[in-house]
Amino acid sequence: MGQEPQVGLAQIRLAAALRSPPVLTDIDALTKTDDQERTVTLTRDQLAAELKDAIATNSGLPTHWYNAEEVLQLEQELIFRKSWYHVGHLDQLANVGDFVTATIAGASVLLTRTEDGIRGYFNTCRHRGHLVKSEPQGNAKSLLCRYHGWNYDLDGSLRSAPYAQDEVGFDKCMFSLTPIKVDYWGPLVFANLDVNAPAFMELFHELPTQAAKEGWHMGEGFRRVPREPYTIEANWKLVVDNSIECTHCTLTHPNFARTYNVKMPVYEYHEFENYSYQWGPAQVEQRVGNYQQWFLFPHTLPVRAGGIVYDFWTFEPLSATKTLASGVHYFHESVTDAEIEAYYEGYSTITQEDQAVMENMQRGLNPAYSGPANRNLVKGGERLLQHMQSLMLNSFENA
Ligand code: FES
Ligand SMILES: [Fe+2]
Incomplete structure (x- = not known):
């Protein structure tokens, strides 16, 4: 007896989307499994080719662009995690200690007003990942994670870490909050997860x-x-x-x-x-x-x-x-x-x-x-x- 072919959920979904006529431009990427179904792994190059084809023919995109989680994963990586989100107004960050939180590209982020201006971080505690701040906005002297009490200065550096700081070799300098990029359009505040992204005004x-x-x-x-x-x-x-x-x-x-x-x-x-x-x-x-x-x-x-x-x-x-x-x-x-x-x-x-x-x-x-x-x-x-x-x-x- 032959072995049952192992077909993943994604392939089943795509197989349905790719019943004749095939819509991918790179025919070599298609693996025929029987007379009815074709399976394919969507790659960045193939998707780029489909975009080019849609632009050249003035048409919409194949349906996997609207249904396949694989496409969204690539879009998250190539587009959303490098994009600028509107997260607030300067009035919300007018005084030292003011903070706002927001969710951008699936990540919770935290912006604070320090003595030196506004800073942005992933809102993720460097101890075990609890949100540092869960309120949408507020004012605080320091950024206290309420799970085990790790406490950060407004500039994101770790001030104190109960239990951990007494351990030999523990270096607080290694556990600052992870920075994100912040920019402005007039009084409007924008944030980007990618610190290497072009500035808002450059883009x-x-x-x-x-x-x-x-x-x-x-x-x-x-x-x-x-x-x-x-x-x-x-x-x-x-x-x-x-x-x-x-x-x-x-x-x-x-x-x-x-x-x-x-x-x-x-x-x-x-x-x-x-x-x-x-x-x-x-x-x-x-x-x-x-x-x-x-x-x-x-x-x-x-x-x-x-x-x-x-x-x-x-x-x-x-x-x-x-x-x-x-x-x-x-x-x-x-x-x-x-x-x-x-x-x-x-x-x-x-x-x-x-x-x-x-x-x-x-x-x-x-x-x-x-x-x-x-x-x-x-x-x-x-x-x-x-x-x-x-x-x-x-x-x-x-x-
Ligand atoms: S997860 Fe923040 S203090 Fe433990
Ligand atoms: Fe409309």
């Missing part, structure tokens, strides 16, 4: 001037209102793609489409080196003005509303088919409580409408659907999706 070098020309100026007197994060049952790229085109707005967001002119060429899309921008004029008199939304690759959407509200949306993959959406609004002090409520509720409607279409796209792009053949990106209104593909390709080739 988005056109942004300060371009955004200022569009009226972006966050001065004093803004109140920070975080929204409750929510889970979308869809791959993170479907969430991004949906956010960088408004050709769906007429059908999906009837109220929004009455408020703003969403028809091209009035509605505009613009590409920059590592980000994009869309603009739609208001068709009604309103304090929140025209629609202005940026997309900072790979996951952050800043929005300006009439200069009296600024929003930041961040999309964080929880799995290949699940994305956490987090939003924070900054309201100017001149915005009334009633206006805040109306703005907040308006967004709730839009996010619910978007959630439904994104989850239906995920269902449509199930692993059994065989390929991109009958999906095609519209060159005008969906051009930012292709821009997104080229930024993905850049990460796959150069990260």
Whole structure:
């Protein structure tokens, strides 16, 4: 009797996705196992080739990009763990000892105000890995891990370590908190897990001037209102793609489409080196003005509303088919409580409408659907999706 072939779960999933016609460009990478099924290990080179193919043919990506955990693992490594996340406002870190915590690229991070400025660390105790701080923000003289009492100075160096510090050969200098990178756009604070990543302003070098020309100026007197994060049952790229085109707005967001002119060429899309921008004029008199939304690759959407509200949306993959959406609004002090409520509720409607279409796209792009053949990106209104593909390709080739 022959041995049963050992097929992993990932291969079973991929086998379904790869039923004829095969969609990978490197045919040598396919291992035929019987007449019906093919198995393949997705590699960085193969995925880069698929991105190139999608860009060249103006089409969507094969369905494993939206279903396979292997693809997400590579995206985490090549994109998310090297990317800049909006984590707070300088007002939250105004005094020595102020700290904020956040989750970025799956890691808990901790930012503190020291005598010498703001520092960022993995929020992971060097003893056995407990979170050093579990509150979203606060003020402390030192950073005490409440599990066994290891205590760190605000600059991340280990001050005391009960039990361990009395042991022969224990060197406190070896157990500082692990640093991350911190940067700023005006009063907004950003963090990146990769200390060797390019600075925020190097990556988005056109942004300060371009955004200022569009009226972006966050001065004093803004109140920070975080929204409750929510889970979308869809791959993170479907969430991004949906956010960088408004050709769906007429059908999906009837109220929004009455408020703003969403028809091209009035509605505009613009590409920059590592980000994009869309603009739609208001068709009604309103304090929140025209629609202005940026997309900072790979996951952050800043929005300006009439200069009296600024929003930041961040999309964080929880799995290949699940994305956490987090939003924070900054309201100017001149915005009334009633206006805040109306703005907040308006967004709730839009996010619910978007959630439904994104989850239906995920269902449509199930692993059994065989390929991109009958999906095609519209060159005008969906051009930012292709821009997104080229930024993905850049990460796959150069990260
Ligand atoms: S894990 Fe932090 S003190 Fe033990
Ligand atoms: Fe939408």
